[in-house]
Amino acid sequence: MAKKAGPLSGLKVVELAGLAPAPFACTILADLGADVIRVDRATPGNDVIGFPNDPLARGRRSIGINTKTPEGVELVLKLADEADVLIEGFRPGVAERMGIGPEQVHARNPRLVYGRMTGWGQDGPLATVAGHDINYIGIAGALEPIGQAGGRPVVPLNLVGDFGGGGLLLAMGVLAALFERQSSGKGQVVDASMVDGAALLTTSLHGLLNSGLWPGGRGENMLDGGAPFYDTYETADGKYVAIGAIEMRFWGDLVKVLGLDPEETPVHVDKNEWPKLREIVAEAVAKHTRDELVAKAEGTDACLTPVLAPGEAPSHPHNVARGTFVDIGGVVQPAPAPRFDRTPAQTPEPPRPKGADTADVLAELGVDADGIDRLKAAGTIV
Numbered sequence: 001m002a003k004k005a006g007p008l009s010g011l012k013v014v015e016l017a018g019l020a021p022a023p024f025a026c027t028i029l030a031d032l033g034a035d036v037i038r039v040d041r042a043t044p045g046n047d048v049i050g051f052p053n054d055p056l057a058r059g060r061r062s063i064g065i066n067t068k069t070p071e072g073v074e075l076v077l078k079l080a081d082e083a084d085v086l087i088e089g090f091r092p093g094v095a096e097r098m099g100i101g102p103e104q105v106h107a108r109n110p111r112l113v114y115g116r117m118t119g120w121g122q123d124g125p126l127a128t129v130a131g132h133d134i135n136y137i138g139i140a141g142a143l144e145p146i147g148q149a150g151g152r153p154v155v156p157l158n159l160v161g162d163f164g165g166g167g168l169l170l171a172m173g174v175l176a177a178l179f180e181r182q183s184s185g186k187g188q189v190v191d192a193s194m195v196d197g198a199a200l201l202t203t204s205l206h207g208l209l210n211s212g213l214w215p216g217g218r219g220e221n222m223l224d225g226g227a228p229f230y231d232t233y234e235t236a237d238g239k240y241v242a243i244g245a246i247e248m249r250f251w252g253d254l255v256k257v258l259g260l261d262p263e264e265t266p267v268h269v270d271k272n273e274w275p276k277l278r279e280i281v282a283e284a285v286a287k288h289t290r291d292e293l294v295a296k297a298e299g300t301d302a303c304l305t306p307v308l309a310p311g312e313a314p315s316h317p318h319n320v321a322r323g324t325f326v327d328i329g330g331v332v333q334p335a336p337a338p339r340f341d342r343t344p345a346q347t348p349e350p351p352r353p354k355g356a357d358t359a360d361v362l363a364e365l366g367v368d369a370d371g372i373d374r375l376k377a378a379g380t381i382v
Contacts, residue, residue, distance in 0.1 A: 004059075006033020006336075006345035011178075013085040014039060014076070015060065016100075020133075020158065021194065022089030022117040023056040024167030025174070029085070031336035032345050036060035037083075037361055039067070039076060040354040042382045052351075055333040059348030063362070064355030064382035071380045073099040078365050080105045080112055085174055087115040092122045102189045112187040113177040117170050119161070121193035133161030133194065140165070140198035145205065149219030149226060165197025222246070228278035229254070229268045232307055239290035240307035243281070254302040257293070258284040355382035 003009045011034040015026040030036040038057065042064040063079075066072040077100060080086050086105060088095050095101040095116075102114045119136045120126040126139075137143045137160045147154040170192035177188050208214040208221075220226040229245045245254040251268045258281065265280065266273035285293060290306050297304040308316060314325035314332050326335045329350030336345040358381050359372055367375070375381045 004030075004033045004035065004346060005343070006031070007340050007343040009033035009343070011035065011085065012083040013037070013060075013087065014079045014083045016076075016086070016088040016090070016095075017041065018089035018117075020056070020162040021166030022087055022115075022170065024163050025115065025117065025170040025192075026060065026087055027056050027058060027348075028167065028171040029174070030059035031348055033343070034085075037079060037357070038062045038352075039079070040064045040382075042066035042072065042355070042380065053329055053331045054351055055328070055331060057351035058328055058333075060352070061357035061361060062352045062354050063358045065358075066380050067098055067100070069378075069380050070099075071375065071378065075362070075365075075375075075381070076100050077105065077108060079361070081109050082365070083109070083112060084178065085113045085115060087117065087170070087174070089117040092118060092127050106187060110186055111181060113174055113181065113190060114187065115170050115174045115177075115190045115192065117166060117192050117194075119166075119194045121196060122191045133158035133166075136161040136194040137165070137198040140195045140202065141205075142198040142202050145218055145224055147218050147224075149217065151219065153218065160201060161194040161198050165199075165201055166192065166194040169194075169197035169200070226274070227268075228274050228281050231278075233282055233285040235288055235290040235293060236286055237289040241285060241290055241293055242305050242307050244303040246303075250301050250303045253300040254297075254304060257297045257300055257302045257304060260284060358382060 008029060011029065013026060013029055013034045013036040015023070015036055015038045017023070017038050017040045026036050026038070036059070038060050040062050065075050067076060080100070086100075088100075096103070102116075105112055105114060116122060118127070119131045119133075120129065134143065134155055137156075140161075142160050142165070143153050143155070145153075146156055170190065173190040173192050177190050181187060205214065214221050216226060218224065222230055225231045227246075229243060229251055232240045232242050234240055243254065245251040245268070248269075252262070255262050255265055260280065266277045268277060288296070293304065294306050306312075306316075313319060319325055323335055325332055326347050327333075328348055331350075336348065339345075362372055362375075362381070372381070
């Protein structure tokens, strides 16, 4: 297979198929040029893991292997023999029982970086307990602060645990281990836990708490919607704008955009005036449609922007100009990020059907056509 473009071109990654966070880590690596081979289950069907055209399956090849057979396990180990990275998202102990845990893999390829993605981590009282994003961010202290004053915590989709505190953390950990390998010559295990990652995302919040700069409860502080100058407001057409006019100069621009009288508008940093100020801002915003208000703010530093639905975001002029979203196989989705000036990433290929590349990948491992036919007949591969 020809090398892909991007800063990770030449990096070989084996992905044991799973859902959400581990595939997201592999998507990041594949987007940036790594040759990722997804090991799918060798079961009938022409689907990809997740759902057809799933963006989390883009940009890599697929090989279907029955890992419940000794022959299938050996094929995975052969893939790992030639790889730089292996990533799995099973519960602790599952990969070991399959025969493809870190010890088994490192015995054959000590340079391999073994990335493990779990919710709770590889150890601890909850390590083997079932859970999902909402559970992980709950005990990390990342869920409780999100929501309106007097209301219950609001679920932030599964962005904080699965993706920000999970897949992104794992990708960063894998790259750190690869950097260290340059000096040691050895691989290692990367234990990426969504609890750890979600907690890491709250680092700044802990600083604010310790400094007394986060004195209120949920929805009562400056950055959680408690401040009238840092919140969302409904417009005349039932849509919303986001306002983030924290600094005095930005607040001054916002006052002008909203048509308020600076002399009669309360000082925005006076917390005692927040309830009154919120009413004033809400009333002013409600006089305009979302797009009318956005147009009034254009060219200013009012920090007023539209709240776009996911389906609207690709059409925003800024996103269009930067190519923030791309069409891959008929599915509009985020483009690879970040960007590199010398080694830019290419637009990823659409997801490959399960097992679409089995023969080609095995041929690269030295398995001849007769051997491939025998493995197919035995149900070891698809």
